Amino acid sequence: MVEGILSNSVIDSKAKTKAKTRYLKRKKSRRQARKSAAPKQNNTAQRHEETDEEDRSDTESEDHTPRERASNGSHSKELKETQEGGREERPQKKRKLSFSHSEEGENCMSEVEEVEVANEVDSPLPAAAPRTSKSPEPQMSLSVFPLPTLPDAPPKSILALQGLDQALVEAEVVNPSSRLPIIPKGDDPRTGLSERTRRRLIELGITELFAVQTALLPFLLGSSAMRRSLYTPFDLLQDVCVSAPTGSGKTLAYVLPIVEILSTRIVTHLRALIVLPTRDLVMQVRETLEAIAKGRGLKIGVATGQHSFAHEQSQLVADMSAKLSGGSSKVDILICTPGRLIDHLNGTLNFSLQHLRFLIIDEADRLLAQSFQDWLAQVLAATQSSPRVVPETAETKTLAPICDSLAPAFLHLHGEVDLHTDIDEKKDPSCQKLLFSATLTSDPGKLAALDLRNPKYFVVQGLSDESEIDGIPNIIAERFTMPEALKEHMIICEAPQKPLMLFHLVHNHSVRNALVFTKSSESASRLVRLFEFFEAATSSSGNPIVVRSYSSDLPTNERRTILEKFKAQEVHLLICSDLISRGIDISHVSHVVSYDAPVDIRKYVHRVGRTARAGRTGDAWTLVEEQEAHYFKSMLRSAGHLERVQRVRISEKDTASLSSAYEMRVLLDIPAEPPERVRTVAFSDLVEPCYY
Structure with a gap:
């Protein structure tokens, strides 16, 4: 029985092989006829087409040998006909296509493929018509453009510097370990301090200056006579911003220049204003100022709200009976909190900032972060002179007007006459702003609100520390220096x-x-x-x-x-x-x-x-x-x-x-x-x- 089944399968495969041979033979003759009829104009395309057809024919010959029927009924019927004597193979009928797998797992030719084979045998494809000169050119497809790509993000160093003043980037770095001994006698061109001030420091037990003081004092007390003047309307001085660790001597760094420069004054005017965030700091700075300025005749006042408003007015202003253009002051130096300062600016008659030589903002980052009724804008406006207003009619003019000590930049505001100086030029306020903090801000918006004039930055930072991280200076990246010990x-x-x-x-x-x-x-x-x-x-x-x-x-x-x-x-x-x-x-x-x-x-x-x-x-x-x-x-x-x-x-x-x-x-x-x-x-x- 097994031998019979094997003999039947051999007969079946031979019959299929003969049918496949006839199909391939007809296909080859059809391809030769089409090749002879079509002109040889596009050899490259024709070679690709022939290659594709040969590949398909080879694939079909490999995939569909041996072939089996899709259904068990047709397969048994074919076996029966082969056993009866091997009838001649009938022409294939047109049926729908489908794929089926034999029990052995091999791919078999489906009815759909048999229909395609019969169609190719009965109706060959027409030959391609030759292209003439009048025939339209084939449409070419547009070239493919590359997809848009995002540009590379700028480095952190560039992003951190956007909007910043170049002076902040080029800040002078001071080594915190630097010290400068104080010479008790003779001239000292290193710091610009007078012999009297140096003797006073030694009496207080201060024998050397710290890093921030050695850097700032020569800058504020230089050899130029204009730096020591009370009024500098034509030689504009640079503003200063200092970032130094806590306990590095920032208070003494601005107290010494104030005492040195204001000691030459003759008339009492408010020339130094020190703004601090708390009352306790006000009292501490007052003690330091009184100790350094002992015997100089400088008058120091405070305004913190600890006493009544009327009491503070009587301590700060000499005359409140009439409005004076030049103001009236009993103190040379005022130490205050921002809230109380605004109260006196708005409510105290003859309280004026036009003679201000120093504006000190200590703990600047905290004061700039808090509004206090927009105190900074009001203070800066009080140091500036308003535009000149000339009266439309002036029937009488006093040849010798009463002078009440107007500052040079405010002379044109005299109410009775149109007063001019010998050099009729624009005069700027003499106020020099000094900012101090251990965590000085680098926010461009806050720094712009200060209206700094050609600022100079000092940063106290150890040489062992990294001056830059990812190309960003430490003062900008908010990496602050701590005390070394x-x-x-x-x-x-x-x-x-x-x-x-x-x-x-x-x-x-x-x-x-x-x-x-x-x-x-x-x-x-x-x-x-x-x-x-x-x-x-x-x-x-x-x-x-x-x-x-x-x-x-x-x-x-x-x-x-x-x-x-x-x-x-x-x-x-x-x-x-x-x-x-x-x-x-x-x-x-x-x-x-x-x-x-x-x-x-x-x-x-x-x-x-x-x-x-x-x-x-x-x-x-x-x-x-x-x-x-x-x-x-x-x-x-x-x-x-x-x-x-x-x-x-x-x-x-x-x-x-x-x-x-x-x-x-x-x-x-x-x-x-x-x-x-x-x-x-x-x-x-x-x-x-x-x-x-």
Whole structure:
């Protein structure tokens, strides 16, 4: 039986091979006829066509050998006819096309392919007509244009410099380690300071000048006589912007030129205006000015709102009975806050800024970020003279008008006569603007609001630090310089463990004479109460650690008293808000603890700058909650400062003794107090607001 099946399959394959041979033979003859009829005009296209047809024929011969019927019925019928004697193959009928696979998995010729083969045999394709000269040319397709591509983004260095003044890019870099000894006698052309001023500095214990002072004093007190003049209407002086670390001597850098130049004055006018963000800084700068200007006869005034408005008016203005074009002043130097300054500009008669020689803006980045009734625009407008107005009719003119000390740039504003000087030229104000900050802004919009006149920039930066990162200067990329002797640490802990970490620093790391910064005044007061209860419960000796709160909620007199006790080291820890994070100079501060981590790099710079000042050493500690660690590290990394902050790991073993005392005594002893005390010192009230 098996032999019969094999013999039948052999007969079937032979029959199919004969049919395929006849088909290929007819196709070859048809191709030769078409080739002889068509002209040989496009040899290349014809060769491609022949190649394609030959490839198709070869493919068909390979794919369709052997052939089988698509359906089982037709296949069995063919086998039956072959067994009966091998009938002659009938012509193929036209049927629809379909693909089918045999049980063995081979591709078989479908009915559709058989129909195409029959059509090709019965009706050959017509031969292509020859192309004549009148026949239209074939339409050519349009060339393919390349897709548009986006240009490469400009580098960071170019983007960072867009809109900036070229003077900021070309700032003078000063090495913070440079020092200049003070010569007590003789001339000193290096700084331009007089012998009297140098002797006064030595009496105060200042024997050398710091980096920012050595760079700024020669620029402001040069050999030119015009630099020392009170009025410079024809020789416009350059404005100055200084970016230097905290504790580098910026206050003394502008106090010394003010005292040197204003000491030559004869008539008292308001010639130096110092604007500061807080009252505490105003008092600190006043103490420095009074110490340096002792015996010079200069009159120094303050305007902070601490006293009544009428009292300040009587201290600042000499005559308020009549309006004087030149103003009337009792002080040569005014130290003030911006809000109170605007009050006097708008409400004090004869309070004038036309004689101003120096306009000092200390902590400039903070003052420029806060509007204060648009104080800067009003101050700059008060230093400028209004356009000249000539009366239409002037029947009488006084030959000898009453002079009330008008500044040269304001002479044309005299109300009675059209007064001219010998040199009838335009005169500009003599005001020279000086900006100081540890985090000086590089915002083009804020710098443009200052209306700086040919500014000169000084940047105090270490030579070991990178002057540029990705081609961007550090002052533009907001990478600020820290004091060289400062050691920085961070402790990452869970939020409920932050009070315990503070106790650990105080008792195990001997943190004394420290400023502890919190995020708000309320948090500072609560932390003080918690610390006092802990000390009362754990202190066995008679010398407990004294802690006080310092914030804006306290009256001015109480704040001054607390600050004096802290300077006298009667208070060991001063827990405060960011009120004194800027500018306050306390020499014995050896530690700064950020109980609440700062959210801005500028705030971090000013906080840690309260220690390691004037070349002294200091430590800065930051308590970072676990959910804040990623953001805090990213902030330091963006400022290029993460490498300098060392992480300190404190295990449970290190705080075991404090932890037991903290949990057993503080938390359990508080409910034992009287009911009215319990409501005010409940643990949830004491601890949770400190870190939530």
